Amino acid sequence: MSQAAQLKAEPEGFQGKKNIYVCEKCKGHIVTVDIDRGVTPFTIDCKATVFCDGWMKSSMYRVFDQSMKASFEWYRPTAIEVLSPGAQHHVDQGGLLIRKATS
């Protein structure tokens, strides 16, 4: 994940806030929620369509309806979670990781 593409969170963060990522290639979208405080990337690989190799762009938390159900969540991994060196670096810089929503 490119550090230059990271969206810097405000001091209070975007915890609890919904965001939408839209794929430039398949035009699919996902709704995400920040369940922890931290930094989320501006672009992620497509998660809307299986086998799509497009990039999804953040809507910068400009989500009109915050009551939408999120299908993915940004979380801070626990210390026992084994991460790749790239992911660990991202987390060390205050970054959150994405996973399928658990609630």
Ligand SMILES: [Zn+2]
């Ligand atoms: Zn796509």
